[in-house]
Amino acid sequence: MLVGHQPKEFLLAVSGLTVSFDGFKAVNDLSFYVEENEIRVIIGPNGAGKTTVLDLICGKTKATEGSIQFRGTELTKLKENEIVKAGVGRKFQTPSVFEDLTVFENLEISFPRGRTVFGSLTFQRDQLVRSRVGEVAEMIFLKDKLNTYASELSHGQKQWLEIGMLLIQDPDLLMLDEPVAGMSVSERTKTAELLNRIIKNRSVLVIEHxxxxxxxxAHKVTVLHQGQILSEGTMEKVKNDPKVVEVYLGH
Ligand SMILES: Nc1ncnc2c1ncn2[C@@H]1O[C@H](COP(=O)(O)OP(=O)(O)OP(=O)(O)O)[C@@H](O)[C@H]1O
Known part of the structure; x- marks a missing residue:
């Protein structure tokens, strides 16, 4: 057993994770480890099990077998809302911002702990929320759009706003499913900049094509194929791995 050997600094330790859908193993005995302040990217062909891995981590899908340890907490036993409270944020592929609210309001309603605070604390809380909304809006390149309705934003700006709505909850792990799909080249560059900035306080797990x-x-890339790891390491390493070229990059 390697238990004593496993370093403590992993933020996320996935081991022996398996999920069967009517006997079909979409994720099959998968193990991988994400460090603090790491950007990990999961790549792989369609149907490889990438989205299912994120579904398992955020509790949307329940594992058939295996373990997901997040800072020492076993996530497979928790409900989705408990996993969010434990510090895991997940963004789905399509933006789900509130179109008829402004950027400010979208960020404000995402601030944790709800909006009802009684008595003298209200003022302090308002100040705190406003300053946090300002900080996050700056980070997601929308500082000058605070009063703009989300419906008027470009597709890329909506994606950033949704990332902001997660960031305002200060998750320790942020999971993003194809965050740059449909973005312009300059928006992609800015998104890379954004992700590199936000990992000072957290790790990011991204699915990307x-x-x-x-x-x-990517600090490290995990290549999935048929629910298992085909290759893992730096981008340089995996892109030169003949197995990866054969099943994914060569196509
Ligand atoms: N709830 C479910 N019930 C049955 N089969 C499922 C379910 N969720 C996923 N699958 C199957 O599991 C496999 C992996 O799907 P998944 O969406 O995780 O792949 P992916 O790597 O994210 O693919 P893509 O790049 O196309 O998004 C697919 O064959 C899919 O049909």
Whole structure:
């Protein structure tokens, strides 16, 4: 057993993770480890099990077997809302911002602990929320759009706003499913900049197909194929791995 050997600094330790859908193992005995302040990218062909891995971590899908340890907490036993409270934020592929609210309001309603605070604390809380909204808006390049309705934002700006709505909750692990799909080249560059900035306080787990973007952000890449790891390491290493070229990059 390697238990005593496993270093403590992993933020996320996935081991022996398996999920069967009517006997079909979409994720099959998968193990990988994400460090603090790491950007990990999961790549792989369609149907490899990438989205299912994020579904398992955020509790949307329950594991058939295996373990997901997050800072020592076993996530497979928790409900989705408990996993969010434990510090895991997940963004889905399509933006789900509130179109008829402004950027400010979208960020404000995402601030944790709800809006009802009684008595003298209200003022302090308002100040805190406003300053945090300002900080996050700056980070996601929307500082000058605070009063703009989300419906008027570009697709890329909506994606950033949704990242902001997660950031305002200060998660320790942020999971993003194809964050740059549909973005312009300059928006992609800015998104890479954004991710590199936000990992000072957290780790990021990204599913991505855009290899240029993966090169720009990944500290480490995990290549999935048929629910298992085909290859793992730096982008340089995996892109030169003949197995990866054969099943994914060569196509
Ligand atoms: N709830 C479910 N019930 C049955 N089968 C499922 C379910 N969720 C996923 N699958 C199957 O598991 C496999 C992995 O799907 P998944 O969406 O995780 O792949 P992916 O790597 O994210 O693919 P893509 O790049 O196309 O998004 C697919 O064959 C899919 O049909």
């Amino acid at each position: 855009d290899m240029k973007f993966v090169e720009d952000i």
